[in-house]
Amino acid sequence: MIDLRFLRDNPDAVRASQRARGESESLVDELLAADERRRAAVAKADALRGEQKAVSNKVKAASKDERPALVTAARELAATVKAAEAEQAEADAVLREAHLAVPNVVEDGAPAGGEDDYVVIREVGAIPQLENPLDHLAIGEKLGAIDMERGSKVGGSRFFFLTGVGALLELALLNMAVAQAVEYGFTPMITPTLVKPEIMGGTGFLGAHADEIYRLEADDLYLVGTSEVALAGYHSDEIIDLSNGAKRYAGWSTCYRREAGSYGKDTRGIIRVHQFDKVEMFSYTTLDQAHDEHLRLLAWEEEMLAKVEIPYRVIDVAAGDLGSSAARKFDCEAWLPSQNRYLELTSTSNCTDFQSRRLNIRHRGASGRPEPVATLNGTLATTRWIVSILENHQQADGSVKVPAALRPFLGGRDVLAP
Incomplete structure (x- = not known):
């Protein structure tokens, strides 16, 4: 949730954020009205409770003749107080609903617009010149690394088995990610993959994209699409x-996504699947340090990309594609030779205090009073990285060169051969 004090002082800034996202400014006015109504209801109820206390004190001190009239007045006032408290409770509920409807305020500098309005910040590495490159599935099948047919037989479409060197490659990649995270002071975590509704909702994932989340109705639990949820x-x-x-955690988890809105997109291979593994960085820090922490997370993502020796670009994601929680997001997209395009591999978001206000996470500021913290997240490695590694490092004889930094995590293998 956004800071209501910021909203009261800077309503035009929040309206501008909504415009940048392509969302309704009326939500801002509805939230302002709900906030005003709730503050008025609280003031009214507080005043009536004060009056009730004063009358109660008068009853105690009243003479026998004065008492009946005061008791009657106290009873009438008690009914008025009860009605005022009901009005306050209703105002609280309306305010919460209006508050939850407004996404995070976009950080200054983020591009306005939708999914296609990103800005390319930089391109890194040389795109390999491959003649008739195979796609990752063809390579993976030759290596005995990916089995989509049996994955579909067992789990349905968009499920798969990683077999042999495929399984070893994923474990090597994720272990290298954890090793790097530990090197930079992250606490490694293996996190729950089922969470309560209040945790899923607290991170902002039950909004516009709730249909992408798997829910276990009998248990009222959700399967996470990222360990960010559990770590938050x-x-x-x-x-x-x-x-x-900052407190920094690196969460390793299996992740689940329904891919409800993909409509046949990237159905071949393991690019867009229902289940995958990921190592996710998560930081808690102060609001004044959040911007710099965001750049650190991006730098750590790029360090991992350099280790696997693949060309990539960094994009500044447009406001309309941020999701409700993020104020700013940077994606790293790796080159995909078989499709002659870039493919998202990592994403890092600065969620400022949006999640922490929902989840009631605070720290003690300079004054000693509790203040909301900033939360940030960033991908360090996922199953999807295998796609880019196989395609960019494929050799003419059907083998795949193993990047030097990854070899120690693969038992010293320098080549994966059919």
Whole structure:
């Protein structure tokens, strides 16, 4: 949720954020009205409770003759107080609904527009000149690394088996990601993949894209699409200590996505699937450090991409494609030779205090009073990276060269051969 004090002081900034996202400005006015109504209801109820307390004190001190009239007045006032408290409860509910409807305020500098309005920040690495490159599935089948047919037999479309060197390659990649995270002070975590509704909702994933999430109705639990959800919930309803700097976690989890809106997109191979594994960075820091922390997460993502020696570009995601929680997002997209295009491999988002206000995560600021923290996330490696590694490092004889940094995690293998 956004800061209501910021909204009251800067309503035009929030309206501008909505315009940049391509969303309705009327939501801002509805939230302002709900906030005003709730504050008025609280003031009214508080005043009536004060009056009720004063009358109650008068009853205690009243003479026998004065008492009946005061008791009657106290009873009438009690009914008025009860009605005012009901009005306040209703105003609270209306405010919460209006508050949840407004996405995070977009950071200054983020491009306006939708999915296609991103800005390319930089391109890194030389695109390989391959003659008639095979796609990752053809390569993976030759290597005995990917089995889509049996994945579909067992789980349905968009499920797969990683077999042999495919399984080893994923484990090597994710272990290398964890090793890098630990090197930079992250605490490694293996996280739950089922979470309660209040945790899923607290991270902002039950909004416009809720249909992409798997739900277990009998248990009222959700399957996560990223360990960001569990890591955000890790410190819910806590006051955490940031006096020694950011708290950083690296979560390893299996992730699940329904891909409800993909409509046949990337159905071949393991680009867009229902289940995959991922190592996700997650940071809790102060609001004034959030921007710099975001750039650090991006740099760590790029370090991983350099280790697997694939060409990529960094894009500044447009406001309309941020999702409700993020104020700014950078994606790293790797070159995909078989399709002659870039493919998203990593994403890092600065969610400022949007998630922490929903999840009640605070730290003690300079004044000693609890203040909301900033939460940030960033991908360090996923199953999808295998796509880019296989395609960019394929050799004419059907083998795949293993990037030097990855070899120690693959038992010293320098080549994957059919």
